[in-house]
Amino acid sequence: MDIQTLTFILVGLSFALYMGIAVWARAGSTQEFYIAGGHIPPFANGMATAADWMSAASFISMAGLISFMGYDGGVYLMGWTGGYVLLAMCLAPYLRKFGKFTVPDFIGDRYYSQTARTVAVICAVFISFTYVAGQMRGVGVVFSRFLEVEISTGVLIGMAIVFFYAVLGGMKGITYTQVAQYCVMVFAYIVPAVFISIMMTGNPIPQFGFGSDLVGTDVSLLDKLDGLSTELGFTAYTDGSKSMIDVFFITAALMVGTAGLPHVIVRFFTVPKVSDARKSAAWALMFIAIIYTTAPAIAAFARVNMIETINGQDMAGTPYKNAPSWIGNWEKTGLISWDDKNEDGRMFYAHDKDTRNEMTIDRDIMVLANPEIAGLSNWIIALVAAGAVAAALSTSAGLLLVISTSISHDLLKRNLMPQIKDKEELIYARLAAAVAICIAGYLGVNPPGFVAQVVAFAFGLAAASFFPAIILGIFYKRMNSQGAIAGMLTGIVFTASYIVYFKFLNPAANIPENWLFSISPEGIGTLGMLLNFAVAIVVYKFTTPAPQHIQDMVEEIRYPQGAGKASHH
Amino acid sequence: MAFQSKADQQAYWRANLSLMLKLLAIWFLVSFGFGILLVEQLNQIQFFGFKLGFWFSQQGAIYSFLALILVYINRMSALDKKYNVEEEG
Numbered sequence: 001m002d003i004q005t006l007t008f009i010l011v012g013l014s015f016a017l018y019m020g021i022a023v024w025a026r027a028g029s030t031q032e033f034y035i036a037g038g039h040i041p042p043f044a045n046g047m048a049t050a051a052d053w054m055s056a057a058s059f060i061s062m063a064g065l066i067s068f069m070g071y072d073g074g075v076y077l078m079g080w081t082g083g084y085v086l087l088a089m090c091l092a093p094y095l096r097k098f099g100k101f102t103v104p105d106f107i108g109d110r111y112y113s114q115t116a117r118t119v120a121v122i123c124a125v126f127i128s129f130t131y132v133a134g135q136m137r138g139v140g141v142v143f144s145r146f147l148e149v150e151i152s153t154g155v156l157i158g159m160a161i162v163f164f165y166a167v168l169g170g171m172k173g174i175t176y177t178q179v180a181q182y183c184v185m186v187f188a189y190i191v192p193a194v195f196i197s198i199m200m201t202g203n204p205i206p207q208f209g210f211g212s213d214l215v216g217t218d219v220s221l222l223d224k225l226d227g228l229s230t231e232l233g234f235t236a237y238t239d240g241s242k243s244m245i246d247v248f249f250i251t252a253a254l255m256v257g258t259a260g261l262p263h264v265i266v267r268f269f270t271v272p273k274v275s276d277a278r279k280s281a282a283w284a285l286m287f288i289a290i291i292y293t294t295a296p297a298i299a300a301f302a303r304v305n306m307i308e309t310i311n312g313q314d315m316a317g318t319p320y321k322n323a324p325s326w327i328g329n330w331e332k333t334g335l336i337s338w339d340d341k342n343e344d345g346r347m348f349y350a351h352d353k354d355t356r357n358e359m360t361i362d363r364d365i366m367v368l369a370n371p372e373i374a375g376l377s378n379w380i381i382a383l384v385a386a387g388a389v390a391a392a393l394s395t396s397a398g399l400l401l402v403i404s405t406s407i408s409h410d411l412l413k414r415n416l417m418p419q420i421k422d423k424e425e426l427i428y429a430r431l432a433a434a435v436a437i438c439i440a441g442y443l444g445v446n447p448p449g450f451v452a453q454v455v456a457f458a459f460g461l462a463a464a465s466f467f468p469a470i471i472l473g474i475f476y477k478r479m480n481s482q483g484a485i486a487g488m489l490t491g492i493v494f495t496a497s498y499i500v501y502f503k504f505l506n507p508a509a510n511i512p513e514n515w516l517f518s519i520s521p522e523g524i525g526t527l528g529m530l531l532n533f534a535v536a537i538v539v540y541k542f543t544t545p546a547p548q549h550i551q552d553m554v555e556e557i558r559y560p561q562g563a564g565k566a567s568h569h
Numbered sequence: 570m571a572f573q574s575k576a577d578q579q580a581y582w583r584a585n586l587s588l589m590l591k592l593l594a595i596w597f598l599v600s601f602g603f604g605i606l607l608v609e610q611l612n613q614i615q616f617f618g619f620k621l622g623f624w625f626s627q628q629g630a631i632y633s634f635l636a637l638i639l640v641y642i643n644r645m646s647a648l649d650k651k652y653n654v655e656e657e658g
Contacts, residue, residue: 562656
């Protein structure tokens with residue numbers, strides 16, 4: 001069967017599965033809608049967290065980025081996993097014991113302030129919309145390549161599916177769908193990696209394979225790659241080209257940002273006990289690690305394969321008329337292009353743009369095209385498409401839930417309309433989810449040009465706003481509302497201005513020489529976080545400490561006993 | 570039953586903080602230390618076909634993170650038991 005038919009079958013089957021789960025797991029109360037009734041076992045929650053966390057960007061783009069960045073790609077690997085250590089030890093158990101529905105709930109109650117709550121709501125909604133726009137692009141790319149439909153049609157199909165299970169099932173529906181989506185994703189990610197690892201190194205475990213020798217030679221894969229890279233004018237694969245301080249700050253921003261992302265934190269409210277929140281973090285990281293330790297292997301395999309396919313074994317360039325079909329397929333989507341500069345009819349890929357290089361290759365295609373590049377069978381290619389759609393849908397659903405909860409619970413119930421009943425709040429929650437899906441769908445069909453640029457925003461802002469406020473709220477019981485609000489505002493304003501200046505106002509100036517302490521906009525959230533901490537503590541010193549009943553509450557969240565299910569009150 | 574005394578509550582919290590800080594120190598060492606700051610020195614060492622610094626950055630740090638969380642869960646549940654603050658049910 002051809003790729004398109006197989007893709008229709010596999011993606012269609014996965015959609016049917018998600019719909020079935022949605023009908024089975026309908027939400028009947030706000031508690032089920034917001035936190036799945038607090039009944040999710042840690043193993044399932046870990047799997048759902050992993051799917052929630054691994055977005056279209058992780059699934060589609062990350063291995064591609066590493067493939068082009070080599071050692072520097074480690075910032076994503078360490079940054080997007082290290083945050084779980086912080087979550088497990090510094091946030092999740094305490095927030096679970098606190099026992100409310102959302103992150104703004106904690107900020108608002110802990111700092112006894114509607115202002116703090118409102119600042120938190122705005123941050124949560126902004127971070128989530130930024131992120132969801134990127135997911136929709138992922139759905140669009142997959143649909144346009146594999147199903148050969150218009151990107152907008154693809155986005156509409158995706159939105160319809162998410163609409164169905166998120167509006168109907170809320171957190172409960174989303175959780176069980178995410179468990180299924182994780183299974184699809186992990187299978188789709190690992191299977192091609194294992195096949196390629198066997199083909200190239202003879203070792204079936206990709207994590208070991210990419211440290212092994214290439215089949216039939218005594219040259220190791222990484223040595224070969226270092227050699228190819230330097231020959232073609234790139235820096236050696238296992239060395240980086242970013243400065244050490246920038247690598248340090250980007251890694252820290254991603255770690256701390258991960259620990260401050262509202263759609264990740266809220267998953268820890270769905271388990272029955274504090275000890276389950278700790279266990280969930282371990283399960284989540286284990287499920288994430290399976291994919292994240294495979295990614296750098298895929299990156300290295302794909303890089304060697306790609307260079308050898310385009311430049312030929314002899315590095316003389318492959319004649320375009322002999323090019324494998326994947327090059328033509330991806331040219332149609334505009335993600336690969338060939339410009340025969342020296343008019344020899346042969347493709348060539350190298351670092352020096354003006355002279356030798358004739359190829360423009362979008363990093364996003366590396367994972368999607370990898371099975372084709374390696375010549376794997378059609379059903380594996382279709383499986384990867386289903387996995388990529390699962391990754392985009394699972395994260396979108398989690399983000400949309402945060403947006404709808406922020407509106408119906410934090411803004412309406414806790415702020416503007418405190419008298420509404422549970423059933424009415426549930427209607428508002430569903431309405432808010434529906435509106436959020438429409439906005440996200442609009443952003444997917446008409447992607448703002450800056451989608452790729454704003455990813456730094458989501459992590460930077462989460463790192464510079466929520467993380468310090470939550471940490472101080474737990475570990476510094478006298479911290480007061482003035483300190484926390486001043487800290488959050490400083491962190492957000494500083495981080496947002498830096499990113500807006502270099503990414504939108506003056507992109508031409510976005511070079512290392514102009515950066516503050518050589519920190520790129522991707523890493524600036526770390527500095528924003530440090531400023532947030534510093535300002536909060538200084539302002540606190542000049543104002544009165546938190547009232548006694550708040551300090552007593554903080555004492556109480558510091559040990560597990562007595563945690564009921566999360567609730568309104 | 571909850572804590573026997575105020576002193577117990579403080580001792581529990583101090584033990585929790587000390588465990589957390591020790592584990593976070595290792596967290597920092599394997600990622601920011603071995604994977605970033607000391608990467609060039611460690612890259613002189615070969616480790617199962619990898620340069621060691623590169624391996625920490627792309628593999629080792631992640632395995633270490635997982636181990637750290639497992640140790641944390643284990644120690645904390647022992648601590649909860651010792652001070653009688655584990656959850657009902």
